[in-house]
Amino acid sequence: MSASAAHILGEIAEALGAEVSGDGTITVDALVYPTMATSATDLAIIMDQGLVEAVANGPIRAAVVTRNIALPAGALDGHVRVDDPRNALAILLDIFDKPVHAPPGIHPSAVVDASAELGDAVSIGALAYVGPGAVIGRNTIVMPQVTVGAGARIGSDCLLHPGARVGERVILGDQVILQMNACIGADGFSYTTPGVPSFESAKWRLEETDARNLEIRRINSIGTVILGDDVEVGAGASIDRANIGATTIGDGTKIDDLVMIGHNNRIGGNCLMSGQVGISGSCVIGDRVVLAGGAGIADHVKIGDDAVVGAKSGVWRDVGDKALVAGYPALPKKQAIARELNIGRLDRLFRDLAKMKRRLAALEEKR
């Protein structure tokens, strides 16, 4: 680990809302797992009993330790006990954060239109582009090779990682983070055919399609995307613009890498969407909804507040508030689990059935 600024163990304990056992004056300059420790100024974070051994044999003098882990006596000069290791990790990684390299001002290779408005202390990295009429709020960091389209409005304290794309007229709130190559405001996947398109009739027909997709006509997307405050969008994720109006994402929603959010979706606040989630179009998703990895949501589906959708679920129908659904097609969790168990039972069921048929035949022969 490369060392960063020095911190005093006592101050770290204070930030964690905890107290030091032992020497609170120890200076630490790097946060490590016990097995990574190379220096007496490393601070170890110990969340697993199995890692304690490395402490006894290593150079570590100080550690943050989950409450229930037993430490050998005298292994450390000072340690801090915490009850919630994830929360402690969040606080520690704020303290030991490694901010991106982003000097204030505009890099000479960046192209910033004269009509763009930049707030105080904005940083525009190498080879970035900011289009006409774009507005970027104070302290926002625009890293190399980011493009901000004409008329886009970006709030304050945002961080746009390299390669992120913000389309024309897209609106981002404050403290938004776009990871590398996130793409906000591509056109929606929106087309029409003469007559009923096969993908619509396939929703009720069972045998054959009445396919008449002879001409596929484009429907333009003149709308936009609006992201609320504190939204984070993962690497390579994309959020398409609406036909008319806006695809919206509420405050505090976190979107993982390679998530695809189609046009006209309205998504609430504080939602969590793991990698490879796909939301087709015109869905209404409530607040605090969790979509686990790879879940796919069909078009025009409504998902209620606080619902949790299991990994790889295929959601075809509306999901209520606080509902737990899983599987493909997605069912309420109890039913989904019963389905899995019953599929597992089939092999034995067929064997039992064969046995019963033989017995029945034998009994009938006797009569």
Add this chain to the structure above:
Amino acid sequence: MADAEGRIKEIIAKELSIEPAEITRESTMEDLKVESIDLVQIMFAIEEEFDIYLADEEVGFDIENVGQVIDAVNKLIASKTSSDAATSTADS
């Protein structure tokens, strides 16, 4: 079949990668940190081991503790043994 209890504990321990000794009749699914998908595997393994269907005793995903599973399995084994005996009598 007196040792159904031991075999059930072994199955649960194996599925959860813990020691059988850590499991008692009073252990709840929450104590054992059994996730729903673990429960599917546990129920499936128990059904295979004893050649029973837990659904017959209405053992579902709302079970509270290991004791309930043991009691249900014992009951199913008992009724299976008596019905097998009845069938073999009828066959002879």
